[in-house]
Amino acid sequence: MRALMLLISVFATTLMLTSSVLATDLQTDIHQQGFVYCINGTPHAFNPQMARHGLTVDTLSAQLYDRLLGVDSYNYQLTSELAEKWQILDNGATFRFQLRKNVSFQTTSWFTPSRMMNADDVIFSFQRIFNKEHAYHNVNGNNYPYFDSLQLAQAIKSIKKLDDHNIEFRLRAPDASFLWHLATHYAPILSAEYAEALTQKNQQAEIDHKPVGTGPFMLKQYRFNQYIRFFRHNQYWKGLPGMQQVVVDLGASGTGRISKLLTGECDVLAYPPANQLTILRNDPRFRLTLRPGMNLAYLALNTRKPPLNNIQVRRAIALAINYQRLMQAIYYGTAETAPSILPRASWAYDQSAQITKYNPNQARKILQQLGIKQMELSLWVPTAPHSYNPSPLKTAELIQTDLAKVGIKINIIPAEGRFQDYNSMEMNxxxxxxxWTTDSNDPDSFLRPILSCAAIDS
Structure with a gap:
């Protein structure tokens, strides 16, 4: 198991611009038709079922897909989405959902639906994840990280279609967190009809790369590492989206994104560099939105490798890190050192939990008692910023400096995406x-995906 020592609960930040101009490669009329949303990241696929984290889950999923249930972003209560009503039976072991009628799938250049969303689509979407014998389970790999970490496939006894607009999930045992897992962005409803059409053309892999959902916007154009253009779904069941199109600009990071905001190329900037917030707060053209985030940054230690299999060594590392300096140098007052794996927004947060206080003298003493004078460790670090850590490399350098003071040499190894995932999976x-980030405040959405034994493999 990997021990989690450094816990930083982060606030999500969004900035909005009131007047702007756009670069010509994204069309000069975009501001009359929609807006430009700037964020750093690269989607490996558009289907969040197969995503571990990042842009697909945080941003793209909500535009393309709907879920059975939603979560109110302010009070974190369950809301109805494609499931209009639901029932909990058998003391929480059976869940029945009544689906909305007249919900249209998107009509794209690669698929034209012939019917409305129904129970077949819901069955397909979840059977693909949970049934290893399903025709689409192994398409584009057989990893569904969020649900694999929960071991939810083993918990589900059956998924049954009662009629075209009613379905039933039966669990092997009651589970109070089940509804919350269906409400995350990892649980989109896909089109079974689209999947069948792809099978007939032997193009099954396109289901995750050329998306078809019921969401408010549909994919129109994607240029790798540059931008994603969405056009509105004119038959969207909640009503006509107010904008004709949205462009997600992927082309700049760091100060480059701030420059795009200042010059008017961006209307909305997600997760701006925290060290620029003072400048932006004082500019009357911008509106800053700041609210507690359901996310967490952490330093994971591989306890299968000596000397990290010794809990006292891990404690020394935790004591040697100057958390307050990280809060100021990386987050500029938009985060707090977390005393537990659960953020404050979770209903299960323990108000009495205490943070690990910075104490390098105690760290040295522990290492001396263990007879360790020098130690050398490798630290894998993502290169791209995330909602939970706007500057991972700088964070790593600060940790490197802190640990050097107690005799621990850290070799920083930059890595990203599947390369980092692969090396972590190899446990080397x-x-x-x-x-970690999620849209659910149920503690199970943090505890099992991060701490369970199944999470190591997923």
Whole structure:
């Protein structure tokens, strides 16, 4: 198991611009038709079922897909989405959902639906994840990280279609967190009809790369590492979206994104560099939105490798890190050192939990008692910023400096995406900077995906 020592609960930040101009490669009329949303990241696929984290889950999923249930972003209560009503039976072991009628799938250049969303689509979407014998389970790999970490496939006894607009999930045992897992962005409803059409053309892999959902916007154009253009779904069941199109600009990071905001190329900037917030707060053209985030940054330690299999060594590392300096140098007052794996927004947060206080003298004493004078460790670090860590490499350098003061040499190894995931899965690392974000405040959405034994493999 990997021990989690450094816990940083982060606030999500969004900035909005009131007047702007756009670069010509994204069309000069975009501001009359919609807006430009700037964020750093690269989607490996558009289907969040197969995503571990990042842009697909945080941003793209909500535009393309709907879920059975939603979560109110302010009070974190369950809301109805494609499931209009639901029932909980058998003391929480059976869940029945009544689906909305007249919900249209998107009509794209690669698929034209012939019917409305129904129970077949819901059955397909979840059977693909949970049934290893399903025709689409192994398409584009057989990893569904969020649900694999929960071991939810083993918990589900059956998924049954009662009629075209009613379905039933039966669990092997009651589970109070089940509804919350269906409400995350990892649980989109896909089109079974689209999947059948792809099978007939032997193009099954396109289901995750050329998306078809019921969401408010549909994919129109994607240029790798540049931008994603969405056009509105004119038959969207909640009503006509107010904008004709949205462009997600992927082309700049760091100060480059701030420059795009200042010059008017961006209307909305997600997760701006925290060290620029003072400048932006004082500019009357911008509106800053700041609210507690359901996310967490952490330093993960590989306890299968000596000397990290010794809990006292891990404690020394935790004591040697100057958390307050990280809060100021990385987050500029938009985060707090977390005393537990659960953020404050979770209903299960323990108000009495205490943070690990910075104490390098105690760290040295522990290492001396263990007879350790020098130690050398590798630290895998993602290169791209995330909602939970706007500057991973700088974070790693600060940790490197802190640990050097107590005799621990850290070799920083930059890595990203599947490369980092692969090396972590191989368990050949010592430390890795990571994080987690979800739209559910149920503690199970943090505890099992991060701490369970199944999460190591997923």
């Amino acid at each position: 690392h010592d430390l890795t900077l990571s994080g």
